[in-house]
Amino acid sequence: xxxxxxxxxxxxxxxxxxxxxxxxxxxxxxxxxxxxxxxxxxxxxxxxxxxxxxxxxxxxxxxxxxxxxxxxxxxxxxxxxxxxxxxxxxxxxxxxxxxxxxxxxxxxxxxxxxxxxxxxxxxxxxxxxxxxxxxxxxxxxxxxxxxxxxxxxxxxxxxxxxxx
Numbered sequence: 001x002x003x004x005x006x007x008x009x010x011x012x013x014x015x016x017x018x019x020x021x022x023x024x025x026x027x028x029x030x031x032x033x034x035x036x037x038x039x040x041x042x043x044x045x046x047x048x049x050x051x052x053x054x055x056x057x058x059x060x061x062x063x064x065x066x067x068x069x070x071x072x073x074x075x076x077x078x079x080x081x082x083x084x085x086x087x088x089x090x091x092x093x094x095x096x097x098x099x100x101x102x103x104x105x106x107x108x109x110x111x112x113x114x115x116x117x118x119x120x121x122x123x124x125x126x127x128x129x130x131x132x133x134x135x136x137x138x139x140x141x142x143x144x145x146x147x148x149x150x151x152x153x154x155x156x157x158x159x160x161x162x163x164x
Contacts, residue, residue, distance in 0.1 A: 010065060013072050016042045022073075031077050037061055038068065038076065090124045091134075100138050111135065 014022075019042050023035035033054050040050035047065070051058045067075040091099065099118065108114050114135075115126045126134065135141075 010041065010068065012042055014038075014042070028080075030080050034064055034076050037064060038073075041065070090126070090130075091118070091122065095122055096134075096138060100140065103135075103138075103140055106143075 016039065019035060019039040023032060023039045026032040026035055033056065037050045037054050037056065040053055041047065041061075045053070047061045048058050051061045064076050067079060071078070099114070102108075102117070103114065108117070111128055111131045115128065115131050118131075119125050
């Protein structure tokens with residue numbers, strides 16, 4: 001596909017019917033859109049026509065075609081937005097459980113303290129952003145003290161709560 005909207009030359013591994021069947025059966029939105037673009041291209045549509053029909057840019061279609069040429073369908077469907085490199089946890093499930101228990105003791109006041117403890121205990125280095133992501137995944141929240149007025153009378157508040 002060139003910028004003039006010419007039909008792309010692709011060595012297809014799948015038939016038009018097979019791409020259509022895969023497109024209709026796919027439930028994942030990103031994969032479904034990519035399969036629809038490939039099916040339209042296989043149906044002799046230009047890259048621009050396929051891009052317009054699916055609501056993506058022509059440059060995106062060219063990128064997907066390059067992925068298809070390099071790795072076939074797996075090359076196109078294996079790369080999804082929002083998946084950064086790794087995906088493999090640095091800590092085992094047992095280590096995460098132990099970390100969660102240690103956090104619940106109230107020992108740590110900052111994420112940096114947790115990073116240093118994890119590095120010292122298991123030799124695993126985390127950057128602050130990765131540690132915050134781990135803490136979110138473990139459903140750990142920072143403890144924030146409740147606001148209290150300077151002139152508040154705790155005894156009067158307790159009596160009010162009891163309905164006196």
